[in-house]
Amino acid sequence: MNESPPPTTVRPADQSPQVVKNLELKAALLLLLMMALVLASGAYVLYARGFFERTQQLVLLADDSEGVLVGMDMTFAGFPIGRVARIELADDGNARILIDVKSRDARWLRSSSVFTMERGLVGGTRIRAFSGVLNDPPLENGAVRQILRGDALAELPRLAASVSELLENLTALTAADAALLASLANLQTVTEKLKGPQGALGVLLGNEAEARKLVERTSALLARADVLTGRLDSLVANADRQVFGQAARPHGVAEQGGLVSETRTTVKQLNGLLAEVRGSLQKVDAVLVDAQAIAGNTRAATTDLGALRSDVEATLRKVEHLVNEVNRKWPFARETEIRLP
């Protein structure tokens, strides 16, 4: 291309131009579309980043800011209300996490609010705010608060140690000389015995001879129980006959007595006796009425005796007074009065 060019006419690139109607308009529309897209995208990203939103600042202090990134959210009840704007190291060695809280959401933060930083097993670190008392004064702009840390990953070493211990126990359980394996072998022997001719009895008694002996004894016991049952049947028949008197005699003659019929007769006799007693009691009632009248008379006589007694007492007092008068008037009567000088 550096060779000296021969004289030519300047022609644009395409030598066979396609005719495009309203080319300038269409191209201008494309350029405008491009410009509009770029501007709208820029504005949307700025809006999404909260560029047009008023914020207030909150400073959280943490001893370790690992996992905290610029741009991550601070949530309240699951809603993002703030965003980490900057992380810096303070003079005292603590991490200062500067958070921009949207002004319209700042009302959820109170002076008593608590801030936590959690690291889960899945996902990144999360900063969360909790406001227990929403009546407290609102959090002031530029407030500095200590953040509480909770790290699920810190539990991992302990968890790993526990899992390791568990695996060791499992290994010991499943080892060739382990008790579990021996137990399983014994269980297998037992099940084989259970499947054998003596079945569960062979397992319980240990050997075949004992099992056979037990079977024989059980058979003898069952025979005796059979005999006993026959005797019990006879006993019940006798009792039936004694109580109800309905049982047939061995020779086919029905017995007419029986405890129940005798009892019925006795009850009839008792009814008659009770009727007689009722009559006697009526007579006793009449006697008692008479006795009550006598008692009333006696009570009246007793009242008269009281009057008589009071009369006698009055008469005796008069006699005593008379005797006293005689004694006083008698010449040898003693001087009862003491005269003072």
Place this chain on the structure above:
Amino acid sequence: MALHFLSLAQASLLHLGRRARARWASWLRVLLLAAQIIVLALASSSYRSGRQRQTILRHIYLATAPLLTWFLVLSALISLVLIRIVVATAVSYGLSQYALEVVVRTLVLELIPLYAAMFVAVRYSMPNAHGIRERLAGLEDGGIRRSEQELLQAVLLPCALAAAFSVLLLAALSCVVALVLSYLTVYGLSPWGLSAYTHSVGKVFSAPVTLIFSLKTLFFSLAVAIVPMAATAQRDSDGRYSRGSDITELARLFSVVLLVEVVSLLGNYY
């Protein structure tokens, strides 16, 4: 025998050296052409002539409008499939809160600029570069030779600007389509998810990420605009404009695009 071996080694080393020098020179020419086209694109003198402006506008229209419909359809389909896969996987693992972020990061930040660039390269830039080279060869056969400046300004600049513009517009439109489809897939037609969705998107597009994304798309568009043109403007060893290998040009373009992608990934995630 030893002398023969030495001469063979010397010949192969010479061959390798020549190839390395040619490759190095070729890359240098690409860089030089890129610088020239950028300077010309920024110079107001390039747009003074009405005919030149008409040519640039026509190229911009021809590079963009015919591709727009099918590219958007294809992009929407690919986006929909990827969004469904990511959202369904995230939900099945109980990580639905990260689904949108993953979709925006993978689709909008990484994939869409890449396949927009490759689409424009395959459908417009490389075929156009071949056409220009063929016409240049025809002109030379007719005894017409052009100066380098003339070639750059009248032929290469409109094509390069058109290709770059096409990449940028298709990528931007496709990103918007992908964002809308993401919203519809996650929240449906309800308007109540808009706030949370905007928050999630804003969380992804931090200042460094936005800057890297913009630069990456710009460099993709420049690569698509310039690398095929560099091959067009480059004469053969015998000084002619004979047809070159498509695969070689595509590999060269792809290596540049890949380099930009790797650098952007390093910037975003390291």
